[in-house]
Amino acid sequence: MKTLSAESLFGVHACLPTLPPLTPTPPPSIQEDQPPASCHPIPPSSWWIRLCDHPPQPIIPATWNCCCPHCNALLLSTESDAFCCGNGKHVLPKLCPFPSRMQQVLSHATQHRHLSDFSRVVNNLFSFAGIGVSGKFKHFSTRVGSGPPAVAITGRTYHMVRNTEYTDHSIHWFLYDESQREFKAQQFGVHATIVQAISNDLKAVNPYVSHLQHFHDTSRRRRRTLELKDFNAVGDFAAVMHVSNSTIINPRSIIIQCHRQNRPHFVNILSRHYKPLHYVLLFPHADIGWGLDHVPDIPSLMQIQWYRSRLLANDDDRFSIFGRLSAEYVVGNSPSLGRYS
Numbered sequence: 415m416k417t418l419s420a421e422s423l424f425g426v427h428a429c430l431p432t433l434p435p436l437t438p439t440p441p442p443s444i445q446e447d448q449p450p451a452s453c454h455p456i457p458p459s460s461w462w463i464r465l466c467d468h469p470p471q472p473i474i475p476a477t478w479n480c481c482c483p484h485c486n487a488l489l490l491s492t493e494s495d496a497f498c499c500g501n502g503k504h505v506l507p508k509l510c511p512f513p514s515r516m517q518q519v520l521s522h523a524t525q526h527r528h529l530s531d532f533s534r535v536v537n538n539l540f541s542f543a544g545i546g547v548s549g550k551f552k553h554f555s556t557r558v559g560s561g562p563p564a565v566a567i568t569g570r571t572y573h574m575v576r577n578t579e580y581t582d583h584s585i586h587w588f589l590y591d592e593s594q595r596e597f598k599a600q601q602f603g604v605h606a607t608i609v610q611a612i613s614n615d616l617k618a619v620n621p622y623v624s625h626l627q628h629f630h631d632t633s634r635r636r637r638r639t640l641e642l643k644d645f646n647a648v649g650d651f652a653a654v655m656h657v658s659n660s661t662i663i664n665p666r667s668i669i670i671q672c673h674r675q676n677r678p679h680f681v682n683i684l685s686r687h688y689k690p691l692h693y694v695l696l697f698p699h700a701d702i703g704w705g706l707d708h709v710p711d712i713p714s715l716m717q718i719q720w721y722r723s724r725l726l727a728n729d730d731d732r733f734s735i736f737g738r739l740s741a742e743y744v745v746g747n748s749p750s751l752g753r754y755s
Contacts, residue, residue, distance in 0.1 A: 513615035
């Protein structure tokens, strides 16, 4: 096979371009402190960068060293004066102090502790009102291995006042049988001296006990009804004894009847009487409770504002002393807070 040269192909004077010699080029150097071009740069506002620049401050526990200048509520160091009473806008009238005999009981260390531990039991021994159910209470077994004690309620709950002839109730005991209250107290382990002291104080300062005495003015055989009217401007209320069935009674009034009947009198949840009727130990002077009706010199507050102001003011430390009863007081108000607040 014959090989052709460049001269034979392009002629004698033909010349090919001269190419520079090929030299190897080193690869581009990659600096380790620079990210690849395909990665996104780190923004200067990343949380870990800010954390390094501004380390968190140490947590300082809050202390109970603040007192509201308007309602004297004890506050945490991190709470403002607006938390308890809204800078004085929601201040309630101060509760009447404890009667003299109750103060003597609370000044004695042993009796103080006993009354605090049995506050719910003692209150039930003197309470004029209570909570009932349209169904029934179901008590579960408390035997070993059956779980903690529990009670289930069927139906709807309501507030009620018993009649004077219901023998297993405080109203009947105030009128006709004080010894039955002492017997009940003994069954629950409540000291007789405490029961006697509270009983004497309520007879001296509680208006409900005073108005109950009207039933002694007439025969027990007659049909009588005691009507407790609404509170007036100074926080008092009138009681009217009715001996006629045809008498028209205000539907918002509290009714205490003398004849035995199966159905108790239902108390309106908006009545200002209900709390002092029920929680006699917390309000021995029957201080006015929350309600929607306007009362002069009483601020018109939502229910949650009323109870917050009352609990945080804690007059005479009563909500702290009677802690078990105070817990019942708070829980009992919970169902209506969402409805009327």
